[in-house]
Amino acid sequence: MKKHTTLLVANRGEIACRIMRTARALGLRCVAVHSEADAGARHVRLADEAVAIGPSPAAQSYLDIPKLVEAALRTGATLVHPGYGFLSESAAFAGACSDAGIVFVGPSPHALNLMGDKETARHVARSAGVPVLPGSGKLLASDEDALARHAAAVGFPLLVKASAGGGGIGIRRVESAAELLAAASSTSNLAAKSFGDGAIYLERCIQKARHVEVQVFGFGARGAIAISDRDCSMQRRRQKVLEEAPAPRIPHEVRREMARTATALARACEYEGAGTIEFLFDEADARFYFMEMNTRLQVEHPVTEAIADLDLVRMQLELAMGRLDDVALAEPIALQGHAIEVRVCAEDPARSFRPSPGRIGRLETPAMAGLRVDTGFEPGDTVSPYYDNLVMKLITHGPTRGDALRLMREALRATVVEGISTNLPLLRSLAEDPRYLAGELSTTFLEDNLAELLASAASQDA
Template sequence: MFKKILIANRGEIAVRIARACRELGIQSVAVYSDADRQALHVRYADEAYYLGPSPARESYLCADKILAIARKCGADAIHPGYGFLAERADFAQACQDAGIVFIGPKPSAIAAMGDKAVARATVAAAGVPVVPGTEGEGNLSDEELLAIAPQIGFPLLIKATAGGGGKGMREVHSLEEMPDLLKSARREAEAAFGDGNIYLEKLIPGARHIEFQILADQFGNIVHLGERECSIQRRHQKLVEESPSPLLAENPDLRAQMGKVAVRAAQAVGYVNAGTIEFLVDQNRNFYFLEMNTRLQVEHPVTEMVTGIDLVKEQILIAMGRPLRFSQEDIQIHGAAIECRINAEDPAHNFIPMIGQIRHLFTPAGPGVRLDSGIYAGYEITPYYDPLIAKLITWGESRVEAIQRMRRALEELRIVGVQTNIPFHLALLNNPRFIAGQCDTSFVDNHLLTLQNNDEKTAALLAAITAALVTHRQRPQTVAPSYHSARPISAWKWVGRWEYALR
């Protein structure tokens, strides 16, 4: 049994892990940067230690500082959350060398599956279909990638081999634009993950992004907990996730086949702990392995809502050496769940990230509503980290009920002081094609950009009207002369005063 777990992360996921620790009777330790001195995860944890300056490279990406703090506070284990060091094999190995349990997969599995190019080669050898792209292993130079690109064919994607979340990803439509995109992708990947290696992958038009949640213990038991539909994306970053997928709900045989392939992919590397196998499904219902995220996913709450399984607790129990408490036959999907990522950004102006102080916060409640967040009234949103500030999740007995409940919860959620993407989510949930489950990875660009442009036109019109009203109010006004009669306007007042004077 662990007595103390250090959480090597920040924001809502750090709060989420600290809550799981508290329910298990385990002490939690937070780390924080200058920008996060007053963060909610620092307040919630049992202990907190200063990590470094605000930039992630000087704080949350500093593995040696985190290990030093873990030794200092006597932590038995480290939970990396997602992002930062979560998919760094060298960090997992350093924890192991220091005698501290890394709550995640083995370093060898992270190296095999965390590196997207190596993962493709590994699962392909196990007979799992992969998206056409850069084959083989190792780092490829820009010159090598430029030579390979025409063989794959355009359009294609440049992707970071480490990490996820759309960081270091670029869409390429011609060889001429590719050199600059390669350089910018490497820079972003280096800044986000400390690893600038990239690879190429064929862009499949009209594809749906569907992933399977995996849990595996140290005794060779592996199960999947159903799928999540993650097709609502912008700039290759997920915005809305749901479980089960509307597509697979209509194709149970395809679901069973994909689930078996997901388990096989995890078995190929002797996987342990929580992970996610991601697929692309084309318009002909052919599916391809996309990548494996060797960590907890941002969207894990929708799986928790439909299965009733606490994934963070299971991660901790597996890391303690406990066997899985259920088999594949025990996993049952109940109802439907949807998650909306609440980002501090302006959807009416190209989703530009926003900063500032949250002056007021009103949170939704009621049956089937869950809010995972790291914010509070007075919290300061800084430019140093991802704009994700909260996750709103709803559950319903059906997908329709989950959508209706999400609409209501979004209308109740009030974040005053910083612009968020709540209006975008409301527009999406009222879109007939989304309600019908007819979406793919290009849905936002193809069906909601018109809405965004209309919002911009409306905002411009409102600004013009406001300016006209202000100008009108500021003009000198003609003062009408005032004429006073010899007696009050009201005869009753005049009589009253006359009677009073006679007393």
């Protein structure tokens, strides 16, 4: 068996820091990569070695596959962890690593291609017995006749989605045929810019849906397991703001069936490592439908780690090194308590969520039992305008949902970030909203009640 000593983390910010924390515990030497803007970033300071990979725009640095592979070869890294975002779901990157004799810490290029194309993923899901929403195949925005024909078959309201990529990028809700062509063109243009593929597809829209996902872990041809579900319904413009595990108010038989079908899908593509099967859950009839598979570690993975008492990054690395004992995970995993995560971002909700890059002055989080803080910043660091504006994640874990919420309210009240604007006031308002506390969840909750939540946040600040 090949001995691995060095890991290159092909990412930045909090996820790079989080990966290094576990890699160090496994005795691995850590190599960071950085753009010009990130030369002094925390993930660079934490690494044993750092490699500059180009100018600040991601396309010229963090998305440059040849530069990343060359950095790994030059530093003697035999493992590459892509984190999330950037190239984490790129079959081309995974293939380039393999061609260079480097182990990509993630699924195979075959699985990445299979699940990366939404039309193919939906076909595989159907074949594995996973419920799928009515929708079209892959379409071109310029094919007006095909768009009209498939829209009529799907019915309004519907969603226009990018066939490639993920993360909610480019999704448009369409209420009538009059809006269809503009939405299709907009989604296609953004998809082409973001993923290099402008193909789109149509999907039926559930009016009051919840976003519930299942964390899976695969062992290739040896099978896969479902660890836990999560609720990620609190979103703004399809970007997650707050997540919790397990998902509240899911009937036991539905929860069990979600886990079963998620496992079946992971096994169908002989998936390797950590992945997430995302579902839309219709509370009106307690039915769920496959959306997509995220073939990587999720931003919200800590809530699953908390209730399952597992380290998903450790599992990823040990699997990649051939050291993971999957037999020990054959039995159902005992879940303990409830966990909640919020994303603290550099933005000003009171000003239409305008980004707020800049130098952080004061940054303080409380030291309290049941709280985990994942961040890529320290006081004096700068939030760059070039990348994602996530400053930190606060994760609380308690015996019950009520306990986890109480801890989160305490943590949010005691967290201080100065020098930039953040969404902390909105998060505090949300964590105290009686409807949310009662378990009222849907993907439109935040936007439907945004004005009221912002008014509450302003009142609290005053």
